[in-house]
Amino acid sequence: MITSFFMKRIKLTACLILLGTFTGFSMENHPVGARSLGLSHASVSFSDVWANFHNQAGLAKLNQFNAGFFYESKFGVDELSLVAGSLALPVNLGTFGVSFFQFGKGTFKENKFGLAFARQLNEKWSAGIELDYLAQTFPENERTRGFATFGGGLLFQPLDELVLGAHVFNPILGGIESPAGKVEMPFTFRIGGHYRFSKYVLAAFETQKDNQNPALVKAGIEFSPVENLALRFGASGKPFKYTAGIGYKTGIISADFGFSYHGNLGITPSVSLQFIW
Numbered sequence: 001m002i003t004s005f006f007m008k009r010i011k012l013t014a015c016l017i018l019l020g021t022f023t024g025f026s027m028e029n030h031p032v033g034a035r036s037l038g039l040s041h042a043s044v045s046f047s048d049v050w051a052n053f054h055n056q057a058g059l060a061k062l063n064q065f066n067a068g069f070f071y072e073s074k075f076g077v078d079e080l081s082l083v084a085g086s087l088a089l090p091v092n093l094g095t096f097g098v099s100f101f102q103f104g105k106g107t108f109k110e111n112k113f114g115l116a117f118a119r120q121l122n123e124k125w126s127a128g129i130e131l132d133y134l135a136q137t138f139p140e141n142e143r144t145r146g147f148a149t150f151g152g153g154l155l156f157q158p159l160d161e162l163v164l165g166a167h168v169f170n171p172i173l174g175g176i177e178s179p180a181g182k183v184e185m186p187f188t189f190r191i192g193g194h195y196r197f198s199k200y201v202l203a204a205f206e207t208q209k210d211n212q213n214p215a216l217v218k219a220g221i222e223f224s225p226v227e228n229l230a231l232r233f234g235a236s237g238k239p240f241k242y243t244a245g246i247g248y249k250t251g252i253i254s255a256d257f258g259f260s261y262h263g264n265l266g267i268t269p270s271v272s273l274q275f276i277w
Contacts, residue, residue, distance in 0.1 A: 027110055027136060027176070027185045029053075029169055030103050032070050032084040034272040037258030038245020039220025040234025042206035044190040045155060045165035049274055052086045052099035052116055055153035055167040055190070056128025059095040059118035062088045065277045070101075072270035075262065079105060082270075094119035097130065109137040111146075126155045134185060136176055149174040149185065164193040173211070186210035192218070200224050204234075214238070232258070239263070252276050 033050035036043040043054045049066035051058030066088040074080040084101035097116035102109055111134065118128030135146030153167030167190045175184040192206025202222040209215045220234030220243070228250060234243040245258035258270045 027134060027183060028103075029112070029134075029185065029188060030082055030084075030101055030110075032082070032086070032099075032101060032272075033068070034070065034072075034245060034256035034258035034270045035230075035232065035247055037072070037260055037268075037270050038232030038234060038243055038247075038256070039204050039222060040218040040236040040241065040243045040260075042192055042194075042204040042218040042220045042234060042236075044153070044167050044206050045163045045193045045204070047155070047163075049086045049088050050272075051118075051128070052088070052097040052114060052130065053084070053101075055155065055165045056097060056116040056118050056130045056151070057126045057153045057155040057165065057167075059088050059097045059116060059128055060120045060126035060155070062095055063090050065089055066274065068272055068274045070270065070272040072268060074268050075265040076267065076269070079108070081105060097128075099130075107137065109135075109144075111135045111137075124157050128153055134174075134176075136183060145176040145183075147174045147176055147185075153190075161196045162193060164191075166191045184212075186212045 031041040032053040036050060036054065046054060047058040047061035049068040068086040070084040072082040074082060082101060082103045087098045089096045095118045099114040101112050104110055112132060114130045114132045116128055116130035118126060120126045129152035131150050133146055133148050135144050137144045149170045149172055151169035153165060156164045169188045170185050171187055173187055175182045188208065188210040190206060190208045194202055194204040196202045200223060204220045206218045207215055216236060218236040220232060223231045228248060230247040232245040241260055241262060243258065243260040245256060247254060247256040252275055254274045256272045260268045
C-alpha cells in the first residue's frame, strides 16, 4: 500500500514536469470533447456544442439548444483530471455559447470560463468570438490569480462535403503575474478542415502552432458502420500520440468515449455526454 502511494506520487510528479504545469511554465488551453480526442483533436472545423473550445464559429450552425459534459483522467492520475461543460443557445441573431473547464484539483487547479457568440454570415461563411477568463491556483500562492483574454474563428464551406476552419486564441499574449515571474498563456493558431467521403466515412485534418512550440500536425478518421454508431482513430506528432474512440447516439442524447496514448505516461481515457433539445 505504501509502495503504491509513492508510485502514484512519482507518476504525478513526472506528469507535472512533462506537462510543464509548475510555476514559471505556460498554462494550457486544454482541448475538450471525447469525439475530438478520438480524432486527435483535429476538430477546428466541427459544428457541435464543443465548438466553444475549438472554434466558436461552429456554434453558428447549431439551430437547437445543446448541452455537453466532459470528463478526462489524464494518464489515469486523479489529480490531473479535467472536467468541462458547454452550452449553446441559438437566438434570432446567432448563437450564444457558455463554457467552463477545471484541470486539476485540490491545491493545484486551472480554470477557464468563456462566453461566446457566433453568427452565420452567408451560406458559406460563419464567424464566432469568445471572451475568456482563466485562473490558476498553486499551493504557494496566497490567492487564485487570473487574467482575461479572447479568441475567435471562421468556418468556410466551399462544398457540401468539405468544411474548412481557422481559429486564434490569446492573440494579446495574456498571462498571470506571479512572484516567480509571468506564467504565460501561449498565442495559438489552428487551421484545418474535414471532408465527408460518404455518410459512412469522415476524415479530419489540422495544423496547430503557438508561439512557444513547433507546429503540431493532427489527423483523424471517423467510420459509421451502422446508423448512430461511430468508430474513430487519430494520430498527431511530433511527439507522436495515437488516439481512438467510439460514439453512439440515441434520441436527444449522444455519448462518446475517447482514448489517447502517450509512449512514456500511458493512456488517457475520456467520456462526454451531449444533449439536444
